[in-house]
Amino acid sequence: MIGKRLKSARAASGLSLRALSNAMGHKVSAQAIGKYERNEDMPGSSVLIALARALAVSVDFLLSDDELELEGVEFRKLASSSAKEEAMIEAKALSCVEKYLAIESLLNLSSQDWDEPQGAPYWVNDPRDAEDAARNLRDAWLLGKDPIPMLSELLEEHGIKVFSLDVDRVDGLAAKVRRKGKHSARVIMIKKHTWSERKRFSLAHELGHIVLKVAPGCNSERAANRFAGAFLVPAEVLRQEIGTKRTDISLGELVSLKDRFGVSIQALTYRCKDLEIISQATFGRLFDIYRERGWRDAPFKEPNSLEWDVEEPGRFRRLCFRALSEGHIGLSRASELLEIPVRRLEEQLDYVT
Structure with missing residues (x-):
């Protein structure tokens, strides 16, 4: 039965039942699609193909009986984000993870599971405890005190599935993906079109949600923010x-420090305040300047901002290229997985070779 898969794909597309019917050229009604989602009826082959095409997924996806579910979802978002937008992002995240796991399985890779660091999850009773957690994680991953050049690549090396989505009011998402009969995968989603210094902080913030165990009564968002600052800018090095x-x-x-650590001027200012290097009065005065210069408002452009593709995750794309070259998948399947037209994929392959 395809009900759960169909509903998830429709949520990821942001389409209503009526809109999906329209996208299919009214091949079936919205009421009929609702019956498919409730498993009260099963579409014929031609309708199934039309559904898959309208939702930009494969027929195999709709028919698959793999059971994947998101658990413990944590959003880094604006207050204006809607429940519908969050549901769409969750469904899209699940679809992306399934593709990622499928391509790893095709290549018989052993890196599918989350490489949980020794000592994790790190218990946090107060946001300041996140300093120790960040230090412990750096030690567990043998990172030393140096700035991290490519955070998305580092996270993927340790088994976290990282991808970016074109969204507006959500900067990040972290979640477990429960798999039937297997260990849970870990996934982080970041906003695609934003400055890479903001992406890096979002990645570290969501990593905090994965590795921290926040005590009841402690603000988990503040703890994740403190962890992100400490992980990207170790206290000893900043002092x-x-x-x-x-x-x-x-x-x-501050601009010079931004170039060194790859985090925003505003994040560095928060870091200086948290470590009591500057006073609350100095912090407030600096943020008054940031507001005057428009750095606190979208598109949040500061001096020396890093373009969005500097910190763009690339492992899934590389795996798709590998699977294609080794004959595990064809051009059409690779195009579907990467969500790009075949002609554009051929151009990228020609460029790579």
């Missing part, structure tokens, strides 16, 4: 760079 106490700090110095 060595700018000192332990400052009465003032110039924008030029």
